[in-house]
Every structure is written in structure tokens, then in C-alpha cells.
Amino acid sequence: MNLTLKIWRQSGPNDKGRMETYQVSDISPDMSFLEMIDVLNDQLVREGKDPVAFDHDCREGICGMCSMYINGEAHGPGRGVTTCQLHMRSFKDGETIYIEPWRAAAFPVIKDLVTDRSAFDRIIQAGGYVSVNTSGNTQDANALPIPKENADKAFDAATCIGCGACVATCKNSSAMLFTSAKVSQLALLPQGEAERERRVLRMVNQMDLEGFGNCTNTGACEVECPKGISLENIARMNREFLKASISSES
Amino acid sequence: MSRSAILKSSLVKKYWMALTGLFLCLFLVGHLVGNLQLFIPGMEGQLQFNEYAKFMTSNPAVKILSYVTYFSILFHAFDGIKLTFENRKARPVKYAYNKPGENSGWASRNMALLGTVLLAFIATHMTNFWAKMHFTEMPMQTVDAEGAMLMEPLKDLHTVVMAFFNPSVNNMALVAMLFYVISMIAIAFHLWHGFQSAWQTLGVNHKKYTPLIKLIGKGFSVLVPLLFAVIPIYLYITQA
């Protein structure tokens, strides 16, 4: 395959940045999208140019690093896939492909396609944890009976890989899907009970502080999320927050 | 977390959007019931409509409801504008190439635009009818359908409305009718997304109830604006 690539290039956080055009040829349709970028970078290095910086780690759809906005969609066309799991057979020979970084005030660009997503880490730090005894007498997880449906829903929420596609795709750059998945995975389980109220109040507060926008229920996040995280989680977080803010005494 | 932080929360702003929005849905139903009386022909219709208008402007319980309605409209608009500006700020650099249609509906992405059309409509609509009824000299209805004198003459809103959409009396009647219909289309799209969205915001997302809410929302967003829009079209055509 021969392709024209229009890629966002930005040398650093303070550079204004611009789209630049590149040509790649002899791309195999079986390559992953990241491998295609590897080919381009190899070419750029040979030409003595600066390769395109992009995030990646596992290359098997579980780490959530490979953030790219491809042809107007987070992680490109196709559902339930990250960029590393997207294959070049999803594109046509001769096609022009636009590649941009996640766009959100809360995810500033570090270089080219690499953004700083530590805002997500701070949301987790604000309350996305449970207190457990780690002094050697840790309880068996199965000691607590949990209804199967709750266990399933908690597991589904926990499959969120923190990739940020939900923020990138949301017209408001809202982090509701991510935050609600992280609230839900614990709110559904007895282990999460102790910090239940504090958790949702603090995580939502941190989410607002980071400068993410307000959710308007367009549902775009759910469609683009590589893990199929459901909008049900957002409704659950809305409920949790409402309950907690009414009953909280502080 | 402090109380003030809770009040400033994005979620609290959204709860208010949802609550005021749902209340305004109820208001629409009430308003529509009143408007449909314009279909009653002759003096009888005139009397009934004017009596209804009097009831709506003087009954104390209705008064309280109307203040809640004014508050809801203003709050819904200001809160919506505030949220929209915050959301713009959350994405300072736009995508060079974006395909939002791949993952979301048009109405859901254009609530602010639709809301602006509606705000303009409400402003003109209230100047044309509400302000006249409340603050200016009105024509009066003095006799009933049988020609008997009324004990108390009624403000004749019926005649004002008829004349407003009558091309031989008002040379702007066509524009007024078209603007009304366009605004009802805007409200239909606004409700198409807004109705079910409000429930999601309030945390109602349930296997059993959500499909029902979505169905009711769609029915409501088509039926209510349609019935509203039919009235000025009918008045325009029958009086042309």
C-alpha cells in the first residue's frame, strides 16, 4: 500500500505545531498502524530528520498508551480497538490519513502525538483506591459473597485501560466515562464500601480541577471506547455523587 | 470537600440542567393544552380561550408555577451558556480533521445552538403575547356566545392571537408563522436529545426503564412540537 500521511508535528509543549505531509510506500495491509508509523520513522531517521514521537507500550491493546486521533476518530475507524490493534487493511491503497494527538486542555501535548495524561493519574489518586490490610493477613477475596451481576459489572468497568479516547472523542473533552468507570468498579463491590462517598466526591472534584469539560450525554465516548465501557457507569457516578453530596457532612 | 466546592461541581450544574429541563417539558404540555383551545370555532372558542388566559394569569397556584417556569427558563439558559463556554475552554485546539457524526447524533452535539434559537423565540413570543397580556391595553371581550353581556369583560387574547397570524391584518403574519414553525423544529431536536439525557444525568439508567424513557422522549419530542406548530399554520391558512 502507498499512503499519504498528514501528521501533527510539534517540537515541544511551547511550539505552536502544524500538520505535515509524508509519503510511505510498500506498507503491508497486515501491519498494525503503529508498525506503519515505525516504517515512516525509519525512513525519517535515514533522511536525518526527527522521527514522529508517539506513545506506545504493550502493542496488544491492554496498556492504553497508543493515543492517536486518526481520520477524525479516536484510535481510527473500527470499534473496540486501540491504535496498536488497528490494521492497515482498514485503509485503502492511496488513502490520505490524518493523524493528530488527543485534543484537550487537560491533556497538553508534550511532543508530536504524545500528550501528558497524568490528569487521569491524579483523578485515581484522589479516590480510586480501597484501603486493605497488607500486613500479611490479607483476606481471601472470595470470603465476601458478591452477586454475580455486580461482579460482572465491576469487572466490565475495571477493563478501562485509561487510554483517554473518551476525552479525545468527546466534543466537550469530558472525562466522565473514565472517571465513572473507576468509580463504578469499586462502588459495585463490598471492598469499595468504606470510601464510597469520599471517593466519588473527590474524584469528581479532581476531574473538574483538571479542566475537563462537562458531559452532555452525546454518547460518543461509549462508541469510541476500545473497551466498550458503558454509559451506565456515568449514570451510576451521577447517582453516587448525588447521594454522597446530599448525605456528606463536610 | 467543602459545600461550595460541591455547588460548583460540574455534576451539580448538570443536575440543575436536567431538573429545569424536565420541568419545562411539563410546562410545554400545559401550554399546549391551552393552545389547542384555539381550534374551538366561533365565539364559544373565543370565550373559552380568554377565560383560560385569565385563569392562567390570575390563579395563585398557577402564578407560583409561572414563577418556577420563568426561573427554569432563565436558569436553564444561563447554566447552559456557562457549561458551553467551559466546554469550549476544555478543548482550546480543535482537530484538523474530525468526524463526530461517526459516534454521536447531530442534536446531541448542537444543544447550545438549538437552545439559542429557542431563547430568541421565547423572547419574541413573550413580547408578542405575554407582555401584551400583562402590561398593555388589550382589546376586551364583553359579550358571550349567545350575545349576553359578560359580568366581567375579558382581556381578548384570542383576537390578538388570531390577528397575529392573519395575513390580511398583520403583514408579517407569514414571517411570524414560519419563525414559529422553525422554532418548533428546533424544540423537537432539542427534546430529542434533552429528554432522555436529563434522566441519564439524574442517574436513571436502567435495563427496564431506560428503553421506555427513550421511547417516551422520542414520542414527546415529535408530538408536542408538531401539535404546537399545526396551530399557527391552521390559523394562517384558514384566515388567508
Ligand code: SF4
Ligand atoms: S473509558 Fe474507555 S476510552 Fe475512556 S479511558 Fe477507559 S478505556 Fe479508554
Ligand code: FES
Ligand atoms: S500500545 Fe498498549 S494499548 Fe496500544
